[in-house]
Structure formats: structure tokens, C-alpha cells
Amino acid sequence: MADAEYRLYYWPDIQGRGEFVRLVLEDAGAPYVDVARLPDEEGGGVPALMACLERDEVGAPNLAPPILQQGDFYISQTAAICAYLGERHGLAPDGDARWQALHLQLSIADFVVETHDTHHPIAGSLYYEEQKAEAQRRTSVFREERLPRFLGYCERVLSLNGAADGRWLVGADCSYADLSLFQVMTGVEYAFPNALAVLRDGYPHLFALCDRVRKRPNIAAYLASERRIAFNELGIFRHYPELDTTAVD
Ligand SMILES: N[C@@H](CCC(=O)N[C@@H](CS)C(=O)NCC(=O)O)C(=O)O
Numbered sequence: 001m002a003d004a005e006y007r008l009y010y011w012p013d014i015q016g017r018g019e020f021v022r023l024v025l026e027d028a029g030a031p032y033v034d035v036a037r038l039p040d041e042e043g044g045g046v047p048a049l050m051a052c053l054e055r056d057e058v059g060a061p062n063l064a065p066p067i068l069q070q071g072d073f074y075i076s077q078t079a080a081i082c083a084y085l086g087e088r089h090g091l092a093p094d095g096d097a098r099w100q101a102l103h104l105q106l107s108i109a110d111f112v113v114e115t116h117d118t119h120h121p122i123a124g125s126l127y128y129e130e131q132k133a134e135a136q137r138r139t140s141v142f143r144e145e146r147l148p149r150f151l152g153y154c155e156r157v158l159s160l161n162g163a164a165d166g167r168w169l170v171g172a173d174c175s176y177a178d179l180s181l182f183q184v185m186t187g188v189e190y191a192f193p194n195a196l197a198v199l200r201d202g203y204p205h206l207f208a209l210c211d212r213v214r215k216r217p218n219i220a221a222y223l224a225s226e227r228r229i230a231f232n233e234l235g236i237f238r239h240y241p242e243l244d245t246t247a248v249d
Pocket residue numbers: 016017018063064065066076077078079109
């Protein structure tokens with residue numbers, strides 16, 4: 001998209017953390033280039049991502065993707081990017097509630113790490129197969145303690161948000177935090193369908209919010225498009241059947 005305002009740099013073959021940014025851009029209808037998904041010969045691919053990481057002339061250089069570029073401005077850290085875009089595109093609450101949207105987003109980001117660490121509890125640089133025993137232990141704790149705790153927290157936040165009658169996490173309208181909550185729940189549902197099926201009925205506000213986000217016109221169009229690539233076992237949310245047995249051991 002030649003006239004796109006934004007350029008997103010992220011690994012091309014996974015949804016990963018880039019997806020949290022994509023959902024905000026897509027919901028906002030903001031044109032963007034997904035740089036690393038362009039062919040190398042068109043200035044894309046992983047080389048373009050690596051070159052972006054190495055750029056020193058950007059104010060504060062970026063440590064890890066996703067990175068958003070708007071003109072000469074570069075910003076990384078998923079939560080910061082989502083907040084930045086949310087503020088610019090009517091997907092953030094007004095007043096002090098904007099900081100609560102950020103604290104919710106950071107709580108979601110923490111939970112993304114916990115979910116990732118179920119299959120990579122020792123190191124991201126090792127293969128899953130090299131840490132399977134630790135992954136089993138970590139996942140048991142995740143399923144028994146951390147997952148219900150996070151779901152319960154989200155349900156509580158939603159049921160207490162009188163401004164929107166439990167429809168959104170904070171404020172009266174959908175914010176970037178709601179889009180991210182949808183994404184993390186979609187990822188957990190992919191990774192742990194059995195674990196989530198058992199828990200599902202206990203969190204009606206949470207699952208209603210996910211349905212509501214899924215049906216937003218721009219999100220629905222995006223999910224049906226080729227831009228939405230499938231979850232896979234290279235990403236943050238991975239389905240390993242042995243980690244999602246029906247019995248929590
Ligand atoms: N806290 C950062 C984490 C960024 C991160 O871990 N990015 C991953 C991809 S999802 C990566 O490529 N990391 C490379 C590295 O940390 O060197 C965020 O939320 O954006």
C-alpha cells in the first residue's frame with residue numbers, strides 16, 4: 001500500500017505479538033504495510049526487519065519486534081504501540097481512564113508471556129523438544145492456577161465496568177485493550193481448547209466480549225482475509241496435544 005501511513009515490522013510467518021498491533025490498525029481502518037511480509041526484492045522480508053532493528057537514527061533504537069514506523073517516528077513494545085495507535089484512532093478512553101487501559105494492556109502482555117512460557121519455560125532459544133518435561137510442569141500450573149486467575153480477573157473487571165454495562169474493559173467504548181483481550185483469548189483457545197472448554201461457562205462477560213470484538217465489522221473482515229494467517233507451532237500460542245490433555249495432572 002504505497003500511501004500507507006504506518007509500517008509494521010514483525011516476523012512474517014506468525015501472528016505473534018504483531019497481531020495485537022494489526023488488530024488495532026485493522027479496526028481503525030488505518031492503511032499499513034506489513035513490511036516483513038513483502039518479498040525481499042521489494043524491500044521486505046526478514047532482512048528489512050533486521051535492518052529496522054539496527055537503525056540508530058530513530059531516537060531510541062528498538063530492541064525487539066513488533067516495531068511501528070510512522071514517518072520518522074519509530075516505536076516498539078506491543079503495549080506502547082497499541083496505546084499510541086488507540087489514542088490516535090478513537091480506540092482509547094478519555095481522561096485518567098487512558099492509564100487504566102494501559103494497565104489492562106500490560107496485564108494482558110504479562111499473560112501473553114505466561115502463555116508462551118508453557119511451551120518454552122527454559123529458553124526461547126531452545127526447541128520445545130529440548131524442554132518438554134519442564135513444559136509439562138509449567139503447563140500444569142498454568143492450567144490449574146494462572147489461567148483461571150487471569151480469566152477471573154478479566155471477568156471481574158468487565159462486570160465492574162458500569163460505564164459500559166460489562167461490555168468493555170474500561171470506559172464506555174471498545175478500546176485497544178479489548179482488541180488485545182480478544183486476541184489473547186483466541187490464542188489460548190487455539191493452544192488449550194480442552195482446558196478452556198472446561199472453564200468457559202464461568203466467565204460469561206469475557207466470552208461475550210470476545211464475540212463482540214469478533215463481530216466488529218473491520219475485525220470480521222480482517223479475520224476472513226488472507227492477512228489473518230493461521231496460528232501455528234512457531235508462534236506464541238502453540239497447540240501441543242500433550243499439554244492440553246483433558247485431565248489436569
Ligand atoms: N515486551 C516486548 C517483547 C517483544 C518480543 O519478545 N518480541 C519477540 C517476538 S514476539 C522477539 O522477536 N524477540 C527477540 C528478542 O527479544 O531478541 C513486547 O511486548 O513487544
